[in-house]
Amino acid sequence: MEDKTRLGLYETMVLSRSFEEAILHDYHADKAPAWDIGAGLIPGEMHLSAGQEPVAAGICAHLGVNDAITATHRPHHLAIAHGVDLKTLAAEIYGRETGFGRGRGGHMHLFDPSTHFSCSGIIAEGYPPALGQAFSFKYHKSTNIAVAVTGEGAANQGAFHESLNLAALWRLPVVFVVEDNDWAISVPKNRSTAIASNADRANSYGIPGERVENNSVEGVWQAAGRAVERARSGGGPSLIEVRTVRLWGHFEGDAQAYRNDMDHLSERDPIPLYAEDLIRDGVLSPEQIDAISVDARAAVEEAIEFAKSSSIPLGSEASRYVFA
Amino acid sequence: MVIIKSPAPQVTTRKLTTAKAMVEGISQEMERDSSIFVMGEDVGAYGGIFSSTTGLLEKFGPSRILDTPISETAFMGLATGAAVEGMRPIVELMFVDFFGVCMDQIYNHMAKIHYESGGNVKVPVVLMTAVGGGYSDGAQHSQCLWGTFAHLPGMKVVIPSNPADAKGLMISAIRDDNPVLFMFHKGVMGLPWMAKNPRSIGPVPEEPYEVPIGKASVVRSGSDVTIVTVSLSVHHALDAAEDIAAYGIDCEVIDLRSLVPLDRAAILDSVTKTGRLLVVDEDYLSFGMSGEIAAIIAESDPRLLRAPVVRVAVPDVPIPYARSLEYAVLPTKERIVSAIKEIMG
Incomplete structure (x- = not known):
């Protein structure tokens, strides 16, 4: 791999983590002493993706803004890696008029037409719309593709299986991605899923399935390269499952008493692990690693300042945008 | 080969079934706009179980007329995704009763994305679906359910009762930038294999035209009782009005033609004139269209009424199979006549 590519993957992961650390801080800052999920600068459920950045960075490095991606209720890493505007993203999370949905959507319902990014709060239901985006690209004979992302828990939903079958049948330019973080909220994969690898399920629909172990950003990048090329060249869909890690709760405020894998969790953080690789290989110096974090935090700070200084939607305008 | 010469068609006299009028509307729009495609179960070679797509495959080919697997969630979502990218999909849900297997894609995605995106994303899908009973198809293939969909924000709900409206409303639905649920009653389609209402064949202009969505039609003028209804029940109401004359x-009969948007002004204007309101609805009685229309009067000015509102709807029971039972719950001409007598005291 080229140094430039590896640097890019690292920068993307750091930017995503910096963003979520800032969100994490503000989310909890004004929910004390009595913790009220609906209170504060950022109200509502908050699903953060810390630990899963390798999936986003590795996949999105192969995409342009004309490629579509549908993400999940845990969407920030994918949005950032796909290149959505950080300020507009922050503004939507803070419920502001300048956000992607003018405060009507929230962090699980982000739509950015300029990068064809969207997400859905309903498990597995982001897969079918990606088929339609892919259908449109194929119909218009473009080489753009759609990427549909979901978690390992979603692979037991009908939408997952219907989508794999239909995409395979119609040879749609789709890359299906399963983020296997071991946990469907509190239920581990081995208690929800009859087989170990969802890549095998892809094979049963006649399409390639590949599983990337170890949360390896370079492993994801390589698998995605094959899958994206296949889709772009008319070869049809394929599926990549990535064994990743959910470093934080299912949602913020999740006590995670059900988890039995907490002892060495921080050792699985993919960002310091990748930094070590890059330093060892002479791609980056420790000083450069620090500088990347400083730059990321500056960009995040600017985005969050923009969000906080943006106007709050007027209650009297709650009924706007129901119809076009 | 025998060539049969027929007189030149005349716009005012050419008659089509509702099914053929719908297909003509779709076909004319597809000729105009290559971003329109049709998909669903058996919409290709079969031509639609209720003839809603007959002949389209032959005309437009398999790249634009697509038979899908029996995977409603996948293809409803596919319609939404294609619409988000600027296409104008027409997707058929064979029976509205099947909504249970794909409702998330319909109401959580198709209907909400425009709002959640703050108006930045448009989802111009036409979701056409067969509704209604009267032919002993039982509880899972005979419902209307327009109240269910009208209850959920974000979709227009269009329900034609006759061929000319069906064509014009279909064209309007296709050109609309919102998701539009287009509900056609099997009993108004003019199908050769089902008892058909005589008004299911009627004059239809040949050129493309729009019937505005959200505008009710006063299909019979009268001064004593306002009958507000939609779909096949329009014909039962007209028959009852003729008998009771x-x-x-x-009786004045109002065909709503759409529930979303609802033409509240047309209802209020008529009730202001007659002072009596009868709502006829083939959907379930409670929490639905008939209650909503009664509420319009209650919220506007209950003093408009000279008699209490009367509702003829399907009592809150699944649609029964046996004909004797089914016709006991459907809104028939006889039930409407007795309701008119009741309201007149």
């Missing part, structure tokens, strides 16, 4: 009772 012999008793000197003059």
